[in-house]
Amino acid sequence: MTTSDVVELSAKVLAPNYRRAPVAFREGRGMRLWDLEGKQYLDFLAGIAVDVLGHCHPKHVEAIQRQAATLIHVSNIFHIPEQAELGRLLVEVTEIPDGRALFCNSGAEACETAIKLARKGGRALRGTDVYEIIVAGGGFHGRTMGALSATLTPKYHEGFEPLVPGFVGVPFNDLGAVERAVGERTAAVMIEPVQGEGGIHVARDDYLRGLRGLCDERGLVLVFDEIQCGFGRTGKWFTYQHAGVTPDIVTLAKGLGGGFPIGAIVARAPLMEVLQPGTHGTTFGGSPLACATAAAVIRTINEENLVANAAAMGDYFMSRLWKLAETMPVIKEVRGRGLMVAMELGIPSDPVVAACLRRGLLVNSVRPTVIRFVPPLIVTRQDIDEAVGILGSVLAEQAQVADTPAGKPAGR
Numbered sequence: 001m002t003t004s005d006v007v008e009l010s011a012k013v014l015a016p017n018y019r020r021a022p023v024a025f026r027e028g029r030g031m032r033l034w035d036l037e038g039k040q041y042l043d044f045l046a047g048i049a050v051d052v053l054g055h056c057h058p059k060h061v062e063a064i065q066r067q068a069a070t071l072i073h074v075s076n077i078f079h080i081p082e083q084a085e086l087g088r089l090l091v092e093v094t095e096i097p098d099g100r101a102l103f104c105n106s107g108a109e110a111c112e113t114a115i116k117l118a119r120k121g122g123r124a125l126r127g128t129d130v131y132e133i134i135v136a137g138g139g140f141h142g143r144t145m146g147a148l149s150a151t152l153t154p155k156y157h158e159g160f161e162p163l164v165p166g167f168v169g170v171p172f173n174d175l176g177a178v179e180r181a182v183g184e185r186t187a188a189v190m191i192e193p194v195q196g197e198g199g200i201h202v203a204r205d206d207y208l209r210g211l212r213g214l215c216d217e218r219g220l221v222l223v224f225d226e227i228q229c230g231f232g233r234t235g236k237w238f239t240y241q242h243a244g245v246t247p248d249i250v251t252l253a254k255g256l257g258g259g260f261p262i263g264a265i266v267a268r269a270p271l272m273e274v275l276q277p278g279t280h281g282t283t284f285g286g287s288p289l290a291c292a293t294a295a296a297v298i299r300t301i302n303e304e305n306l307v308a309n310a311a312a313m314g315d316y317f318m319s320r321l322w323k324l325a326e327t328m329p330v331i332k333e334v335r336g337r338g339l340m341v342a343m344e345l346g347i348p349s350d351p352v353v354a355a356c357l358r359r360g361l362l363v364n365s366v367r368p369t370v371i372r373f374v375p376p377l378i379v380t381r382q383d384i385d386e387a388v389g390i391l392g393s394v395l396a397e398q399a400q401v402a403d404t405p406a407g408k409p410a411g412r
C-alpha cells in the first residue's frame, strides 16, 4: 500500500472525525518514524504525549511480547498479579498518601471515573448531597459525556447537547474565582496542572497549593488531571510534585502505557472505599497485558532516569527556543514546563506544522497560532538541535510567505 492508497481507502471506510495529515507510518525506532515511502521523521509529538519511551523501546516490546505469550486477558472477577504490581508502582510514583489504584482504558474514562468518585466519595465523606465539580476554562478532559461536560470549550459540545449537569466553570490560574464558586453543592475541584489541549498553560505552583488549601478547608475533593502533563513529562513524575502537594484523585492515561491503551486513577483510600463491589467497573480495565506493559514503562523510566532527562532536556529546549525567538519576531511567546512546550506565533500555525512535516519534523497545532512540542522523554540535545534547526528555517520561510500579499488575511 502507498500513502495515497491509504488516504483513498480511509476516505471510503473510516469516519471523517480526524483531520489527518497525508502521511502514513510504517515503522518507528526511538525518536524516529519512517513513512510508507521510506521517508524519515523526527518525532516531537510522541503520539500526543503518549510514546514516552520513544518508538519500539526494546524493554517495552519485550514486556508486551512476553506477557502476550503468557496471558492477555482474564477478568476482574479474579485477582490479577500484574494489576496488583502496577498498582504498587503507581501508588509509589504518585505519592498519594494511602493511595489506591483503579484501572480503565483511556483518558476520558479515567476522567469519568474521577467524576463519579468525586461525587459518590464527596457525598459519603461530607454526609450531604454534594455533586458540583468546579472546572477551569481552557481545560480538556475527554470526549465522553461526563468528561466532555467538564470541558468548557463550546466547540467540543456542538450538536452533542444536552450536557451532563453539575459542572461550574472558572478562569484558569485564578484561586479567588474558585473560592467564589464554592457553594453548598460543591463536591470537587478538577483541573489540569498544565493545560494541554488548551494551548500549554502552566498552573502556578502557588495556585496548586492554594487549591489544596481550599479543598482541605472546605472538605472538597481535589482532582488533578495529569493525563497529558504527568508521567515525567514536566520534569517530575507528576506536575503537582513541583508544588509540593498531592491531590485526592489523579487521572492518568497517555504515557502510562507508552502507547498501549490503559488509563487509571489513583485516589486516597477513604475516598476509594465508596467504590465497593458492584458500584463501578469495566471489562478490559487492568488486564494482565496492559498492566505488565505499563509496569515496564515505569521501570524503564526509572532505570534510564528519564524524569531527570525530561527536566534537563526541557530546560535546554526552552533555552534554544527563547534564543530563536530573539532573532525571529514571528515567535510571540515560548511557554511550558519540562518537555511540554508551546510556541505562540504571530502567523497561523497550521502551515508551519505542514512545512515541518515536509522537512521531516513532527509537531502539531494546539490552537490556531500555537505549536505544541511533546517529544518522547528519551530526547537528546542532538535531537533538539536538529528540531530547532528545522523549525528556524521553516519559520523564516513561513514568516516571509505570510508577509506576501497572498499570505496576508483579507483587509490588511
Ligand SMILES: Cc1ncc(COP(=O)(O)O)c(C=O)c1O
Residues within 6 Å of the ligand: 106, 107, 108, 109, 111, 140, 141, 142, 143, 192, 196, 197, 225, 226, 227, 228, 229, 253, 254
Ligand atoms: C488532560 C487530558 N485529559 C483527558 C484526555 C482524554 O484522553 P483520551 O483521549 O485518552 O480519552 C486528554 C486527551 O488529550 C487530555 O489531554
